[in-house]
Amino acid sequence: MVNITLNQLDISAAAEVLQKVVIKTPLQYHRKLSEKLGCDLYLKREDLQTVRSYKIRGAYNLIQSLSANQRKNGVVCASAGNHAQGVAFSCRELSIQGVIYMPAITPKQKINQVRMFGGENVEIILIGDTFDECQYHALLHAKNHKMEFIPPFDHLKIIEGQGTVAKEILADQPDIDFVIVPVGGGGLCAGVSSYLKTFSPKTKIIGVEPLGAPSMTEALKAGQPVVLDKISKFC
Amino acid sequence: MLLVPEGKVSSTILQLYTEDAIVAEPAGALSIAALEQMADQLKGKTVVCVISGGNNDIDRMQEIKERSLLHEGLKHYFIVRFAQRPGALKEFVNHILGPDDDIVRFEFIQKHNKETGPALIGIEVKNETDFHLFVSRMNSEKINYTLINQNENLFEYLV
Numbered sequence: 001m002v003n004i005t006l007n008q009l010d011i012s013a014a015a016e017v018l019q020k021v022v023i024k025t026p027l028q029y030h031r032k033l034s035e036k037l038g039c040d041l042y043l044k045r046e047d048l049q050t051v052r053s054y055k056i057r058g059a060y061n062l063i064q065s066l067s068a069n070q071r072k073n074g075v076v077c078a079s080a081g082n083h084a085q086g087v088a089f090s091c092r093e094l095s096i097q098g099v100i101y102m103p104a105i106t107p108k109q110k111i112n113q114v115r116m117f118g119g120e121n122v123e124i125i126l127i128g129d130t131f132d133e134c135q136y137h138a139l140l141h142a143k144n145h146k147m148e149f150i151p152p153f154d155h156l157k158i159i160e161g162q163g164t165v166a167k168e169i170l171a172d173q174p175d176i177d178f179v180i181v182p183v184g185g186g187g188l189c190a191g192v193s194s195y196l197k198t199f200s201p202k203t204k205i206i207g208v209e210p211l212g213a214p215s216m217t218e219a220l221k222a223g224q225p226v227v228l229d230k231i232s233k234f235c
Numbered sequence: 236m237l238l239v240p241e242g243k244v245s246s247t248i249l250q251l252y253t254e255d256a257i258v259a260e261p262a263g264a265l266s267i268a269a270l271e272q273m274a275d276q277l278k279g280k281t282v283v284c285v286i287s288g289g290n291n292d293i294d295r296m297q298e299i300k301e302r303s304l305l306h307e308g309l310k311h312y313f314i315v316r317f318a319q320r321p322g323a324l325k326e327f328v329n330h331i332l333g334p335d336d337d338i339v340r341f342e343f344i345q346k347h348n349k350e351t352g353p354a355l356i357g358i359e360v361k362n363e364t365d366f367h368l369f370v371s372r373m374n375s376e377k378i379n380y381t382l383i384n385q386n387e388n389l390f391e392y393l394v
Contacts, residue, residue, distance in 0.1 A: 027283065032254070037270060039277040047263055047289025054287055082288055109292050169283055177280035182265035182287050183236070192285070208269040210261070211240045220236060234241045234302075235261040 008156060011163040011195045014061045018164055021060055021093055025049055027172040044169055051085040051117055054165055058187055059086030059150060061161030064094055066148055071096050075148045078138035080106050080131060083152040088118030098122045099147070101138035103131055153187030163191025170196070176203045183207040183216045184235070210235040239268045242306020245299045248291070260291040261299075305384060308363045312340070312394050316353045316379040331372045335361040344393070355393050 025045045034041040046054040063075060074097035077087045084100050091098035100114055104126045114124060125141075128134035142149040151158065165188065169179065179196060183189045189207045196203045209217055212232025219225050244261050247268040251257040259267075266284035270277070304310035317323040332338070340357030360366045373380055383389045 030255075033267070033270065037274055037277050037282075039279060040281045041270075041277075042281075042283045043257075043267075044283055044285045045257075047257060047259055047286045049288070052289045053260075053263075054285075082290060085290070107292055107294070109294070110290075113290070165285060169285075173281065173283065175281055176283055178277065178282045179285065180266040180269055180282065181285045182262045184262060188285070188287060206269065206273065207236045208265045209236065209238055210244060210265065211238045214238055217236045217238060232241060235244065235265065 009160050009163065009191075009194050011160050011167055011191065014057070014157075014160040015164040015167050017061055017064055018057055018161065021050065021089075022057055022164070023048065023050055024168055027169055042169075042173060044165060046165065051082065051089050051113075053082040053085070054162060054188060055082040055086035055152075056089055057086075057164050058153070058155075058158035058161035058191075059083060060090040060093070061164075062150055062155055062157035063087070063090045063096065063148075065157050066096075070148050073145070073147050074098060075150050076138050076142040076145075077101065077150040077152070078131070078135035079152055080134075081110055083150075084110070084114045085117050087150050088114045088122045091121040092117065092119050096121065099125060099138075099141060101125050101127060101134050101141070103128050103134045105129065153185030153190075158187050159191045159194070161191070162188040163195045166192040166195035167199075170200055174200070176200060178204050178206060180206045180208060182235075183209050186216055189216075237269045237272055239265060239272070240306060242302045243271075244268045245302035246306055248299055249303055257286065258289045258291055259286050260288045263288045263291075304359065308366060309361075310339070310357065310359050311366060312355065312357045312383050312390065314344070314353045314381045314383060314389075314393075315356055326376075327378065330376055331369065331378065332358075333360075333365055333369055333372075335365055336369055340394075357394070 025048050028043045028045060030041045030043050050056050076099045077083060078101040080103050084102060087098055088100060098118060098121060100122055102111060102124060106126060111124060127137050139149055179192060181189050181192055193205045196205060207216060210232060212234060215228055218228065244264050247264040248259055248261065251259050251264060263286045337359045338356060339359050340355065342355045343352055344355055345352035383393060
């Protein structure tokens with residue numbers, strides 16, 4: 001787990017860095033749900049983002065921050081999905097070599113997407129029955145080849161990048177009572193919360209997890225990260 | 236923090252797709268799926284839902300639809316032990332099944348004694364009331380049945 005304080009995060013600087021590669025996604029008013037709930041509801045459309053998720057923000061922000069020497073050695077990540085696409089896209093954009101570990105059971109569609117975004121810059125290695133096993137090999141690869149490991153959420157630069165979502169939201173709609181975000185690893189939630197705490201203190205952040213994988217809910221209850229016995233992989 | 240059942244997430248994905256032409260992945264639909272839960276707090280407020288991503292594999296649509304129907308109470312699986320005499324199945328179809336109820340799965344479970352042993356039946360209904368009527372007809376006709384939607388182990392094993 002990373003320990004960070006708010007003032008270490010420079011989300012505005014990350015936004016500047018990301019300007020070139022990230023789409024400023026629309027914040028759309030949703031009339032039907034607004035009427036149904038008696039509120040003003042907006043959707044932040046990160047499904048329309050480059051690589052079709054916000055994950056590009058953190059991955060690019062971290063990878064571009066590497067030193068010339070680190071860039072020369074290349075990067076490694078482990079992911080079955082969106083993070084892998086973000087890393088692959090960033091590698092190509094920055095002309096860095098990347099090795100992407102994906103679990104052996106990863107659907108073909110996801111592998112093809114990573115290949116498409118990474119092109120010649122990316123090597124894909126399919127290994128491990130579970131994500132943890134896959135990540136173990138990725139970490140080992142990074143260590144053995146002196147390459148930089150790009151974690152999916154637990155890194156200052158990743159959180160900074162994801163936080164730029166909140167900066168865009170606030171620029172489009174300065175008066176917000178609630179922002180509702182999905183929580184997986186917590187990178188998006190951490191970045192968005194940090195930004196809004198500083199620039200829109202009245203906004204409440206609601207994190208949402210699937211019932212079958214309540215890692216953050218349980219961690220907050222326990223006061224520290226916990227290991228869940230059983231999770232649903234649906235989300 | 237809020238928790239949302241996977242079935243509700245599935246219904247939201249389908250709703251976003253059909254009503255708004257938004258392709259959301261399961262995590263991407265989570266924020267919208269949570270709205271109903273916190274409806275009381277939202278009145279008169281300005282609310283932003285982040286749709287985090289749209290990488291949804293079309294191959295998963297069948298699973299998503301199934302989870303949605305189960306969550307909405309529109310699809311039900313159960314085991315029926317038919318009386319071991321000719322015509323038992325025909326009576327079931329004629330007397331128990333309602334006009335809008337649809338059998339979507341039918342399978343005798345035992346490898347041997349097929350056609351006398353218990354059968355796995357899946358039905359789709361138009362609304363929850365239809366299902367309650369269906370169950371009460373099974374009760375009044377003294378059908379020997381077990382509902383398995385709520386029985387996690389049986390459900391995973393049989394369905």
